[in-house]
Amino acid sequence: MKSHDRVAGKLKTSNSKPGKPGVARQPEASSGAAPPAKRAKTGTDRGAEKRFPGDKTGSAAKAGKPARSSRTRLSKAAIAEMFRRFREADPDPKTELEYVNPFTLLVAVVLSAQATDAGVNKATRALFKVADTPEKMVRLNEEGIREYIKTIGLYRNKARNVLELSRQLIANHGGNVPRDRAALEALPGVGRKTANVVLNVAFGEPTMAVDTHIFRVANRTGLSSGRTPLEVEEDLLRVIPSEYALHAHHWLILHGRYVCKARRPECPRCLIRDICLFEPKTQ
Numbered sequence: 001m002k003s004h005d006r007v008a009g010k011l012k013t014s015n016s017k018p019g020k021p022g023v024a025r026q027p028e029a030s031s032g033a034a035p036p037a038k039r040a041k042t043g044t045d046r047g048a049e050k051r052f053p054g055d056k057t058g059s060a061a062k063a064g065k066p067a068r069s070s071r072t073r074l075s076k077a078a079i080a081e082m083f084r085r086f087r088e089a090d091p092d093p094k095t096e097l098e099y100v101n102p103f104t105l106l107v108a109v110v111l112s113a114q115a116t117d118a119g120v121n122k123a124t125r126a127l128f129k130v131a132d133t134p135e136k137m138v139r140l141n142e143e144g145i146r147e148y149i150k151t152i153g154l155y156r157n158k159a160r161n162v163l164e165l166s167r168q169l170i171a172n173h174g175g176n177v178p179r180d181r182a183a184l185e186a187l188p189g190v191g192r193k194t195a196n197v198v199l200n201v202a203f204g205e206p207t208m209a210v211d212t213h214i215f216r217v218a219n220r221t222g223l224s225s226g227r228t229p230l231e232v233e234e235d236l237l238r239v240i241p242s243e244y245a246l247h248a249h250h251w252l253i254l255h256g257r258y259v260c261k262a263r264r265p266e267c268p269r270c271l272i273r274d275i276c277l278f279e280p281k282t283q
Ligand code: SF4
Pocket: 220, 221, 259, 260, 261, 265, 266, 267, 270, 271, 272, 273, 274, 276, 277, 278, 281, 282
């Protein structure tokens, strides 16, 4: 059974290792948020409405007290119910990236930029057998790393970054992955999204790594109308109840990857269809 087949009304992750989510890159936040009723449509909204005109569902979620964000159109009760369902369907979601320790998680996330998790896993299975620590990665050297990851896009730059971040971990952090956002983001190839993934998956912090899937799901459902990943991240951290904060990132990524797909969301089998505010739902 393909992994996406397992995720209809019931979210499910694939084969993953012990650990959790993964992935992306953040622009600066813009300040002003349009009022919910008059907000500008995002590219995601516009494109989707052109493709799926008609449906008027979603009004149930508009009732109730608004969540604490001017960019969030869903009520607090609707958001709580959304995540209650995600948790019920998949109580312990995991990242689909394969890794064996915080270092290999960090490397896998760096390699996953503009690449699929499946493609990264294919390359890292062999790489991590020979280099699962910064010291071993440095011994492998840039050319050696390239050989293992040459099936992944941008592999030359990524090999350079993996080597250099390994060197810096040895020089500055005793060979360990730091549990610190600033220290993580100072590493080559590591941006805000990658740091969020590592903090969440390796260290259990309730961060929100907004990738293309989360950005789309948040805007469609009404969780956020942020125009940048950072705005969406801020909204989600503000409105998602704390009891769901640790896993929210995975639930939203998996929902976007397997159900609320970019080109044609699978609304008929979506477990939050009656909550989602996306108007042109698919039939
Ligand atoms: S798949 Fe679900 S979340 Fe996505 S637009 Fe359709 S109803 Fe909304």
